[in-house]
Structures are given as C-alpha cells and as structure tokens.
Amino acid sequence: MKPVKIGFLGFGTVGQGAAVVLARNANEISRRAGRQIIVKSAVVRDINRTREAGLEEVKLSTDPLDVVNDPEIDVVVEVMGGDEPSRTLLLQAIANGKHVVTANKALIARFGNELFEAARERSVSVAFEAAVAGGIPVIKSIREGLAGNKIHWLAGIINGTSNYILSEMRDKGRDFSDVLQEAQELGYAEADPTFDVEGVDAAHKLTILASIAFGVPLNFDAVYIEGISGISREDTAYAEELGYRIKHLGIARDTGGGIELRVHPTLIPERRLIANVDGVMNAILVQADAVGPTLYYGAGAGAEPTGSSIVADIMDAARGASAAVDNRVPHLAFQHDALSEIRVASPGEFETSFYLRIQVDDKPGVMADISRILAEEDISIEAIIQKEPAAQSTTVPIILLTRKIVEGAMDAAISKIEALSSVEGEVKRIRVESLG
Numbered sequence: 001m002k003p004v005k006i007g008f009l010g011f012g013t014v015g016q017g018a019a020v021v022l023a024r025n026a027n028e029i030s031r032r033a034g035r036q037i038i039v040k041s042a043v044v045r046d047i048n049r050t051r052e053a054g055l056e057e058v059k060l061s062t063d064p065l066d067v068v069n070d071p072e073i074d075v076v077v078e079v080m081g082g083d084e085p086s087r088t089l090l091l092q093a094i095a096n097g098k099h100v101v102t103a104n105k106a107l108i109a110r111f112g113n114e115l116f117e118a119a120r121e122r123s124v125s126v127a128f129e130a131a132v133a134g135g136i137p138v139i140k141s142i143r144e145g146l147a148g149n150k151i152h153w154l155a156g157i158i159n160g161t162s163n164y165i166l167s168e169m170r171d172k173g174r175d176f177s178d179v180l181q182e183a184q185e186l187g188y189a190e191a192d193p194t195f196d197v198e199g200v201d202a203a204h205k206l207t208i209l210a211s212i213a214f215g216v217p218l219n220f221d222a223v224y225i226e227g228i229s230g231i232s233r234e235d236t237a238y239a240e241e242l243g244y245r246i247k248h249l250g251i252a253r254d255t256g257g258g259i260e261l262r263v264h265p266t267l268i269p270e271r272r273l274i275a276n277v278d279g280v281m282n283a284i285l286v287q288a289d290a291v292g293p294t295l296y297y298g299a300g301a302g303a304e305p306t307g308s309s310i311v312a313d314i315m316d317a318a319r320g321a322s323a324a325v326d327n328r329v330p331h332l333a334f335q336h337d338a339l340s341e342i343r344v345a346s347p348g349e350f351e352t353s354f355y356l357r358i359q360v361d362d363k364p365g366v367m368a369d370i371s372r373i374l375a376e377e378d379i380s381i382e383a384i385i386q387k388e389p390a391a392q393s394t395t396v397p398i399i400l401l402t403r404k405i406v407e408g409a410m411d412a413a414i415s416k417i418e419a420l421s422s423v424e425g426e427v428k429r430i431r432v433e434s435l436g
Helices: 013-024 026-033 086-095 105-122 138-145 160-172 176-186 200-214 233-241 303-320 366-376 407-418
Strands: 004-009 037-043 059-061 075-078 099-102 151-157 244-254 259-269 281-288 292-299 351-361 381-386 395-402 423-432
Touching: 004 013, 004 303, 013 026, 013 037, 013 303, 026 037, 026 303, 037 303, 075 086, 075 303, 086 099, 086 105, 099 105, 099 303, 105 200, 138 151, 138 200, 138 281, 138 292, 151 200, 160 176, 160 233, 160 244, 160 281, 200 244, 200 259, 233 244, 233 351, 233 423, 351 366, 351 407, 366 381, 366 395, 366 407, 395 423, 407 423
Parallel strands: 004 037, 004 075, 037 059, 075 099, 259 423
Antiparallel strands: 151 244, 151 281, 244 259, 281 292, 351 395, 351 423, 381 395
C-alpha cells in the first residue's frame, strides 16, 4: 500500500520528538497502520538548526507553504503553537485535502469549531490528542472507550507547571514566587508563566475535554478561570492539617440544568488517587454512569510523550484516509449535527464546599459573629482550626471548612464577614471537591 507522507509545521522539541518515535518504531507502526509512514519535510525558523540523530533525511524549509501546498504530503502536523499563522495554514492544508494533526490546545479551544467544519466539507480529519495532557490518551479514551457511557463529570490536573509549584509548596513549605523561579530555571515554566499559573492553559484543555464529554461546541470564553498565584504556603499547610491537598483542577460537570466549566485551586481529600499526583505529571478523573470512575495518569508534556500522541493521531489518519466521513469517529465524539448548546452555569451557581482563611482580632465574640453570618446564609461548618497568635501579634487566623453550598450564598456571607471590624483584610476562599 502507498506510504503516507508527513509534513511538519514546526520542528522543535515536540516535532522532532514525534519524528524520532516514527523513525525508531517504524516497523511496529507500519504493522499497526497497514502502511509505511514517512516524514518528508518540516518547516523551521533556522534552516541550519541541528536535528536529532536519524532525521537527516527530513527536508527542511522556512516557508510553511512548502508543506501545506506540497501535493505529496498526506498529513500536516502542526506544532508551531499560537493562533496565527497556525489557523490560516491549517485551513489551507484542509482546503488542499490534507488531514491535519495538531498539538495546539489554544487553537482547538478557540477555533476548533471552524477547523472541524472545514474538514467535514473536504472529507478530511483534524486530530488533536496531543493538545490535552501530552502523552495521556485521554481524548481517545473519552471519545471512543467511554462512548457507551453518559459522563457526569470530569476533573483534571492538566497543567504540569502549576502542579509542580503546588507540590513543592506543600512538600517543602516554600513560597509561590520561590518555586516559580525554580520552575523557570528548570524549564518547567516559561519566562512569562501567566498562561500556566493563571489557568489559561488548563482552560484551553478543559474546553476540549468538556466538548467531547458532553457533546457541546467548543466554548473557551465560557470557562471560569482562577490561577494559583494567590495560594500561600500557609494554605497548603492548613489543607494538609485538615486532610486535604491543594491542586489546580479543571472541572466540567453536568448539573442537569446546565454544565459547569471551571479552572481553579481546589482542596481534594488526600486519600483520593488524584490528590497524590505530584510534580509535573497530569491526571484526569472521569465519572461515567456505566463504568464509574476512571483515572488517566501520565506525562503531560515532553518531546516523546507528546510525540507519542501525535504519532497515534497520524496512524489514525493513515488508517482512515479512505473511509467516508460519516464512518469516522466524530471530532468531538458526537455527530456534528447532534452537538447541542447547553447552558453554562455562572460562578454564582457553582455548588461546592469551601475552605476559608480569615484573619481576625484576637478577642472574644469574633467566632460567634462569623458563625452567625454563615448561619444566615444557611452555610454549615464542617471543621474549624483556630491558631494561637504569633508573638506580639494581635490577630489570629481562623480556618473553616464548610459543607456544600451554592457559591452565591458564600459570596454574600464573605462580603458580610469582611465588613466586620474584627476581620482584617480579605477572606481567603478555596473551593473544596470530594471527587467521590
């Protein structure tokens, strides 16, 4: 059978990682795909850049159109990142009748609906396994392995940088800024870490996961996003004392009246497997009706882990090249005409438990005032920690765990608590999920 020829848009760490996997496992891959897969060419910024051993035969170019418009290229693999020119180039590749594979989560989250529609019109596919959780085959697992299930919710540690920072803060009692600097030195965090630590990267991935879980169009703008820069080492220590660990989670939940899409720091009971995922690793927990909970764990980034997912997508394109569009697995798991616009809940409608850290004057009656305000909003207290004041300090921290409550009620209670003359500064609030 005719070999499948590949062209890369971008040939850095991830692109070369995928090409190395293709070259090293060529025999195994061809036996599984039913045909040989050959990397023909790649687009780079510097034509003289060093290539990994074994990739000397790959033709390099600085012009993306050399790949996009090459009639011999069957599959275009985009690992350039960013919205443009990636979006325009992939639309051109699709118009030329080429299958597309991408690791670009921001592109899929923001422009995936447009790309998928163009691909359907040209009877080609857009594959994006590597866009979420690197080497973990979670897209395929939800889209195909759980196809017979109704998914109730999913929760994921889907950004390795944030997970590394929170793990170090908890294990070593370090400050956020200190660990962030180390993460940058180790190459885990970019020079501008905003996308990672403020939750934007995780929100891109959650957008994709929610669409394939619930059959809704991609809607990045609907995701509630909160980062980890406001988490202190005291919070990680108090959480541990209460039997919890703080993780930066992406959560998508079908409430029956809509769906929640949210990324934020979250207290998780330390006995949960996902609470023990540390360092730069990723994990996604999916709760479905037939199978129950399933957990997907592995490397969320890296040359060969991400390359592994890219290669799997290339193989799918090779196998399905001659299949009719209606006989392929749909891009977002559900047939495109069966995708439905489901109402997305606002933050005030989220229903969850809460961790509260309140700095108060060290005097009688303060706790009674706080308890009264919580009772007025029908908020029950699950646990309390009250610390001794530090030397020569006139204030003391009170840490509360509440039972589950609608967030709008908690907003009202916090406003009243912060207005008390005995409360200093803002109340620190972190959501709590049992994930049971």
